[in-house]
Amino acid sequence: MKRHHIIDLIGALFLLTLVVSGCTTGQASATGPREKIVFCHEMTGPAAAQLKQFASTFNASQTKYQVVPEFEGTYNEAVQKILQTHGTSASPAVFQSMDVSTSELYHAKVATPMQHFIDAEHYDINQIADVPRAFYSQGGNQISMPFNTSQPVLYYNASLLKRLGIQAPPKDPSYGDITAVAKQIQAKSKGKINGMTVEEYGWLFEQFMANSNEHMANNDNGRKGVPTAVNFDQPGAKKAMQWIQDNVKNKDIINFGSGSTAETNEMAAFLAGKLGIFMQSSADISSLTAGTKDKLGICYFPHADGQKANGVSIGGASVWISNDKPKAVQQGAWQFVKFLVSAKNQAVWEKVTGYMAINKRAKNEPVLKDLYAKRPMVAVPGQQLARTTPNICNSGVFMEDVVQERMLTQTAMQQVYNHGDIDKALKTATDSMNAAITNNNKASGITKGGTGK
Secondary structure (H helix, E strand, O other): OHHHHHHHHHHHHHHHHHHHHHHHHOOOEOOEOOEEEEEEEOOOHHHHHHHHHHHHHHHHHOOOEEEEEEEOOOHHHHHHHHHHHOOOOOOOOEEEEEHHHHHHHHHHOOEOOHHHHHHHHOOOHHHEOHHHHHHOEEOOEEOOEEEEEEOEEEEEEHHHHHHHOOOOOOOOOEHHHHHHHHHHHHHHOOOOOEEEEOOEOHHHHHHHHHHOOOOOEHHHHHOOOOOOOEOOOOHHHHHHHHHHHHHHHOOOEOOOOEHHHHHHHHHHHHHOOOEEEEEEEHHHHHHHHHHOOOOEEEEOOOEOOOOOOOOOOOEEEEEEEEOOOOHHHHHHHHHHHHHHOOHHHHHHHHHHHOOEOOEHHHHHOHHHHHHHHHOHHHHHHHHHHHHOOOOOOOOOOOOOOHHHHHHHHHHHHHHHHOOOOHHHHHHHHHHHHHHHHHHHHHHHOOOOOOOOO
16 A cells, blocks of 8 residues: 555646646646746846736636746846847847936847737727837837836825925925925924936936937837938026026035935935935836835926927836747747737736836726825825826937936936036937937838848
């Protein structure tokens, strides 16, 4: 009897090994082989854990495909892997890529346009928010699917303002509205609390232009052809830089500098009650709400006085489907993409990560209804996104040199903070970027028509 039990146990362990092996590799299931779908991503922390859970839930929901998430490091590292491994067995079936690499990947022709799957299935793409859709489109076609999406918003310490007897800024504030609150914070705290900061950050510079209804690159911000020139030296950009410089002179703005250290320090100061107002990505909401007992205030990205807000663009990343994989694998990737952007899963994604739910129907999901009921301010970024009508200026620039552009506009902002001449700083950045565009377009073989060699 004992021997029979041992044999039975060995058999059971063998079967368990087969099941676990099948789940791990994606090569087998109870109904036969599954198509392995490698998903390359760059998420860490809670976002990475949630992606793993999404893959597990998707795998359990059907028997044809097995999604295998793989972390590939930073956004830049992942993009390089996509470009270098395309056409080999090492390339993923579906991958996540940052906003600034959109034009580069499009011209590299490494992906099947998402529009192909949308048209074949008559998928209702209108359920996805308008601005992210526009950002990741070209020539009227969806080239990738928006996924982890953020927008710049203005944060303020609502509890601090209440303690100091200061009225909160309006939901849709002007530059003057923000300055007025910052001045009161400085005065009523007797200089112990800094009023506000604006990070020296090229992404924020882009948003000042977008909200002023200005686009930086010609050929309709790259939407009607490859950009051959940019212009940062425009009225809306000047107004924003003048606003910053005036507040620096009046000591209503404290400068934390640029880069990841600046963002870390400004958030630390805010959470410590030493800073009243700052602008940053809506993706920081989760960290901010977890880091303080004070009530968090959120309002729209500010606009120039006497001028209606045009709406800001987005940040984050989208997901792409590799065109070097068999049709069956690409179809599996498409099924997973749809799963990721469903209303239910986008609602969960927003709650867990702080990124905005890009499915318009997500707001009706219980998980978001409950979250918004408990923390109404968390709904503000989504409301800012929903009210914006996409146009040339707020749909993002379709250009391959965005990283370089952000470095140059960041330098211009540094000069503005240091009391430099605004016109000169913006013109210098413009001239430098135009020289870079000319050289880069020649080097990459990109033509005005939007194609590469």
